[in-house]
Amino acid sequence: MIMEMDPEVTGKRTFAGVEDSVMPKALSVDRLRRLYGDTVAVDGISFDVGQGEIVGLLGPNGAGKTTIINMILGVLEPTSGTIRIEDADIAVSRVQALERTNFAAVYAPLPGNLTVYQNLRVFGLLYGVEELPERIEALLGQFDLKRLRHARCGVLSSGEQTRVSLAKAMLNRPRLLLLDEPTASLDPAVASDIRTRIHEFVTRDRAGVLWTSHNMHEVTDVCDRVLFLSHGRILIEGAPGTLPRAHGMETLEDLFIAVAREPLALKRT
């Protein structure tokens, strides 16, 4: 299958010979809402992530990004709305939905008292990975972790821990991959390396990715489409290459700052 990429124009990748309309979305979020008491954390948002598409979820601290990710992962119940991973509604078919999902987040490191191999084996069993030893070996090679297989995760550097988390996140070849600031606190070389590996995974497995980051250069580099969140709402969305100019800004970073400072001046487009 040949992949045609032109995110500047379409904002997403499509696969030659496959009608986009017949492919189930990797993620479909419909009128998702989350309240904490009287505080609205997520305010009735709807969006989707297509197969083979990388969508950036952007916004200032407290915009609701992590709340959305927690709801998609089933560890936080929405006040209302639905979340479907392919054809599985997480509220109804939690196991089926989560078997197709995985995630990596800087605030959810793997247990530091287990080795790299042990963690991958335990999580491989949790996700029901077939031919687990072979899959672990492949990921150890892919993420350059072979020499660290017997090292405890707690003693690894930030970059190494991120690579292990990503290896775990790809164990079950997820249809939906959630990445919450996967390159935070990494040096530029390691971050670039990580981005390349995620790109390879998406290209090969045609997974949908929801990616949060505060690094706008990174977002421009990897995302096919971005959603700007503010106060739990999607203010604007579009291709990162064209969106800034459409709103009179030079760069995505300028647009981010505008969203953070004057969200009311922007409306969803």
Add this chain to the structure above:
Amino acid sequence: MAPFHRTAAIVLRQFYLMRGSPVRVLPIFAWVAVDIVLWGFITRYLNSVASPGFDFVPVLLGAILLWDFFTRVMHGVSMAFLEDVWSHNFLNLFASPLSIREYVGGLVLTGIATSALGLLTMVILATTVFGLSFFVYGLMLAPFLLVLFLFGIALGIFASALVLRFGPASEWIVWPIPAFLSPFAAVFYPVATLPGWMQRVSSLLPPSYVFEGMRAIVAGGAYRGTTLLFGACLAVLYILLASWCFTRIHRHAVRTGLLARYSAESAS
């Protein structure tokens, strides 16, 4: 993939932890060994000063052995849970396809393995050093252990649920629960010794039926199996209640955001 692969993952994680860390294995043997040695010498002393004919070994040392077994079962389940608290692993676990039943099943299997090791240590010490013979209890020994085992599991699940509800700072709750219960469970004295209100509490505790039965058998009297069966049914009921409690608290944690905050601050 085998049908119990997710439960196996929970057990495997605990196995890796113990294999890689002798300090985790030591308490399985150390405390029970200390108790058996201490109470072994106390019973030996009591036998030397008490009137001849009464043997304290099967009464006191047997009671200690059974009570320690119950404590090990409970702590085995709770410790496995606390390992996930300490390593901030809830988000990784509960964002996976793992169900609560599979998770609790894994904790219980871990508790079985660790308590079996503790029991083996106690039995070897008590029989070889202090001459405790399990033939004294006859065939009732197996149901005695079963009732204590079931109640230990129930309390282990319940204590874990409390920590899930009240957060990591509440882990201290786990440790003294057996000590709080021991006066009511009539480990060392007959239930009849207790005042009326304590006897009523005692009747709700499955271990009290075990220790009453143990003393009756050692004294040469009969002990009705149906009475112990009632204790076993109570223990099973408590397992069901504790599992229900854990599930409800997990559900509450998902609904309120408590579970997400165990590992990450949910933006609001």
